[in-house]
Amino acid sequence: MAEPANTPNGTIRNPVRLSPMQVPKASDVLANDLRERILRGEFAEGTALPPERELVTQTGMSRTTVREALRILEVQGLVRVKTGRAGGAFVEHPGEESVAQSVNLMIRGRKIRIPALLETREALEPACARLAASARTEEDLDRLEVANDDLVAAGDLDAFLQANIDWHVGVAMASHNELLTGFMLALSRAIYASTRNTQFVDAEVRATTVRAHRSVTAAIRAQDPNAAVRRMTRHVHTYAEAVLKVEERTDVDVQED
Numbered sequence: 197m198a199e200p201a202n203t204p205n206g207t208i209r210n211p212v213r214l215s216p217m218q219v220p221k222a223s224d225v226l227a228n229d230l231r232e233r234i235l236r237g238e239f240a241e242g243t244a245l246p247p248e249r250e251l252v253t254q255t256g257m258s259r260t261t262v263r264e265a266l267r268i269l270e271v272q273g274l275v276r277v278k279t280g281r282a283g284g285a286f287v288e289h290p291g292e293e294s295v296a297q298s299v300n301l302m303i304r305g306r307k308i309r310i311p312a313l314l315e316t317r318e319a320l321e322p323a324c325a326r327l328a329a330s331a332r333t334e335e336d337l338d339r340l341e342v343a344n345d346d347l348v349a350a351g352d353l354d355a356f357l358q359a360n361i362d363w364h365v366g367v368a369m370a371s372h373n374e375l376l377t378g379f380m381l382a383l384s385r386a387i388y389a390s391t392r393n394t395q396f397v398d399a400e401v402r403a404t405t406v407r408a409h410r411s412v413t414a415a416i417r418a419q420d421p422n423a424a425v426r427r428m429t430r431h432v433h434t435y436a437e438a439v440l441k442v443e444e445r446t447d448v449d450v451q452e453d
Contacts, residue, residue, distance in 0.1 A: 222257050223264035230265065234274050234287055245275065245285040273297065295378025296385070303386045310390050314436040317383050318429070321364070324380060325412060325428035327371035329421040336370035340413045347406055353397060357388045363409050367428070370416060395442050404434070 343363035350356035368380035415423035
């Protein structure tokens with residue numbers, strides 16, 4: 197420890213040293229405050245936040261700071277900014293799409309490989325099928341049947357893959373678990389973006405997929421959780437094996453929505 201130093205007038209000066217301080221940006225402070233209030237439920241979904249000018253007056257912050265804070269919340273899916281005479285910032289509560297966007301960023305940013313994506317789907321999707329068999333509604337069943345019909349009618353690869361995504365996400369939606377639905381949105385998009393070529397999806401894979409989807413749908417319709425789990429497990433495992441035979445390690449390139 198440094199010794200105190202005497203000054204010419206006889207007073208003692210301690211060699212006080214301060215560490216650098218990280219001061220948060222004003223826009224981050226405002227965004228954090230509004231975020232917490234939205235997540236606590238203080239603002240109902242669709243509520244208009246005060247106009248920009250009023251937020252400047254209420255907070256004592258600059259217009260630039262207020263705009264930056266609103267942009268942060270918009271990126272996080274907590275507000276929707278509309279322009280025009282009836283415009284403003286309107287509160288939105290996070291949903292499945294918010295989960296999907298966050299998972300999508302991780303997949304792209306970490307360059308998650310196709311084997312890890314397939315492993316994750318094998319872990320999650322049988323659980324979706326089990327819950328769907330217990331919780332499905334007629335609307336859920338209609339959604340699955342539309343996806344099945346689209347799968348059969350699909351001419352080009354893109355149409356087939358979109359119908360495939362619709363069905364897998366439809367099973368998750370039928371579980372009525374928003375977290376699972378968000379995860380399956382991200383996983384399905386990533387898996388099919390990385391297998392978007394005829395090496396992965398040939399005529400045999402198409403035919404097998406159609407049969408498997410109809411079989412799982414039948415179990416969900418019959419409200420048979422055990423059959424739904426068994427058939428979904430077989431389907432996603434068989435698909436994973438087929439994909440990994442074509443290419444062991446594939447970079448994922450998930451396109452922006």
